[in-house]
Amino acid sequence: MPLHFDRQYAADALAELDVDRDALDGDVLAAHQRVLNGETASPEMLGWRQMLLDPDDALLESVADTANEIRERADALLCIGIGGSYLGAEAVMQALVPPFSDDGPEVLFAGHHLGPDYHRRLFEYLDGKSVYINIISKSGTTLEPALAFRLARRFLEDRFDDADRRIIATTDAQRGTLHDFAVERGYRRYVVPDDVGGRFSVLTPVGLLPIAASGVDVRTLFYGAVAEARELTEADASHPALQYAADRHAFHESGYKTEVLASMDPRLTGIGDWWQQLFGESEGKEGKGLFPVTLQYTTDLHSVGQYVQQGQRVLVETFLRIDDADDGPAVKEEDSDPDGLNYLAGKPYGFVNEKAYEGTAEAHAEGGVPNWTLTLSRLDAETLGRLLYFYEHAVAVSGTMLDVDPFNQPGVETYKQKMFSLLGRP
Numbered sequence: 001m002p003l004h005f006d007r008q009y010a011a012d013a014l015a016e017l018d019v020d021r022d023a024l025d026g027d028v029l030a031a032h033q034r035v036l037n038g039e040t041a042s043p044e045m046l047g048w049r050q051m052l053l054d055p056d057d058a059l060l061e062s063v064a065d066t067a068n069e070i071r072e073r074a075d076a077l078l079c080i081g082i083g084g085s086y087l088g089a090e091a092v093m094q095a096l097v098p099p100f101s102d103d104g105p106e107v108l109f110a111g112h113h114l115g116p117d118y119h120r121r122l123f124e125y126l127d128g129k130s131v132y133i134n135i136i137s138k139s140g141t142t143l144e145p146a147l148a149f150r151l152a153r154r155f156l157e158d159r160f161d162d163a164d165r166r167i168i169a170t171t172d173a174q175r176g177t178l179h180d181f182a183v184e185r186g187y188r189r190y191v192v193p194d195d196v197g198g199r200f201s202v203l204t205p206v207g208l209l210p211i212a213a214s215g216v217d218v219r220t221l222f223y224g225a226v227a228e229a230r231e232l233t234e235a236d237a238s239h240p241a242l243q244y245a246a247d248r249h250a251f252h253e254s255g256y257k258t259e260v261l262a263s264m265d266p267r268l269t270g271i272g273d274w275w276q277q278l279f280g281e282s283e284g285k286e287g288k289g290l291f292p293v294t295l296q297y298t299t300d301l302h303s304v305g306q307y308v309q310q311g312q313r314v315l316v317e318t319f320l321r322i323d324d325a326d327d328g329p330a331v332k333e334e335d336s337d338p339d340g341l342n343y344l345a346g347k348p349y350g351f352v353n354e355k356a357y358e359g360t361a362e363a364h365a366e367g368g369v370p371n372w373t374l375t376l377s378r379l380d381a382e383t384l385g386r387l388l389y390f391y392e393h394a395v396a397v398s399g400t401m402l403d404v405d406p407f408n409q410p411g412v413e414t415y416k417q418k419m420f421s422l423l424g425r426p
């Protein structure tokens with residue numbers, strides 16, 4: 001099984017909640033059915049699912065072709081976007097592009113924050129390199145990417161005769177500032193479909209083009225998601241994504257406030273960041289939702305691990321791990337055992353990491369943090385595609401169970417209005 005979901009350390013806490021499991025399973029199935037039938041809130045925003053049931057192979061090919069051009073001609077691809085317009089790409093690349101590799105262009109991000117120093121040094125660093133730009137903004141008006149794009153465009157125009165050829169715009173099909181500008185300049189364009197919200201857009205060109213440019217086979221990634229979507233179409237309440245949605249709903253209704261997604265491998269931290277937006281924006285409204293927090297273990301066991309073990313008992317937790325206990329460098333036996341580590345002789349890193357996970361899951365459960373484990377049988381494009389859809393479907397179902405609209409994010413506008421008024425936007 002590519003994804004394995006283990007609920008052993010949630011079971012006792014669930015039993016204590018006195019939940020009527022049959023009723024809960026009934027509720028989750030009803031919400032699931034509404035997702036399948038297109039009867040959720042904002043049903044016009046279910047394109048992230050529909051596009052998997054009816055794959056556009058020509059689009060996948062076009063994305064791969066453009067990515068190949070970038071890989072042949074660029075030293076660096078600068079991806080400009082924020083929120084759903086960069087988190088998915090970053091997550092998949094972090095998972096699948098080996099660290100320290102120099103195969104293909106360096107993929108860099110801009111416009112994902114307003115850091116002044118970063119944006120100065122970035123362009124200093126890019127000077128002298130062959131650069132391509134992918135500006136990604138569904139609305140085309142988000143301030144952070146728009147600002148970075150203005151800088152980046154000038155940078156390219158000052159250095160390359162074919163600057164317009166080096167800019168690819170991923171935005172709305174018909175309207176918006178970026179759309180209009182891209183048409184005027186004749187940039188190559190990819191579309192963020194109307195019926196796919198930013199946080200659900202990783203498997204559209206928003207994510208696929210940067211991911212393909214980094215050397216990942218996006219067809220395999222996409223079809224991994226297709227496989228998971230098809231499986232979920234036939235699923236009953238025992239499907240892990242639906243069990244996950246049901247369990248966390250039960251905890252939410254019983255007063256739990258926060259869900260930690262703890263990745264047991266640094267390759268999965270980007271998935272945690274992506275998951276955080278997906279769940280935070282989909283569920284956190286009308287005073288509802290579990291606050292999503294992503295942590296990296298064992299690193300964060302040495303920082304907030306204390307809180308998780310003994311702080312306020314309002315946490316649930318998911319361990320996200322890879323089944324790779326046999327992997328990594330093995331500990332070598334040393335004659336004098338100077339550091340006392342000979343007891344681990346012959347054991348690979350993966351083994352030690354696995355025991356750290358097992359011990360932590362048990363300790364957290366005993367400390368009052370119910371937890372689940374989602375294990376990827378291996379970390380490859382297909383399994384990751386499955387994982388992306390697993391979470392997209394789960395949040396659509398759980399948001400529907402919460403009786404919120406999982407596909408809007410009205411609260412994000414509030415800070416923007418205040419910021420724009422302070423900036424004097426006309």
Ligand SMILES: O=P(O)(O)OC[C@H]1O[C@H](O)[C@H](O)[C@@H](O)[C@@H]1O
Binds near residue numbers: 082137145412
């Ligand atoms: O792609 P864009 O329109 O630039 O939006 C980028 C991001 O910004 C927003 O403020 C939203 O809250 C996010 O859901 C979105 O992913």
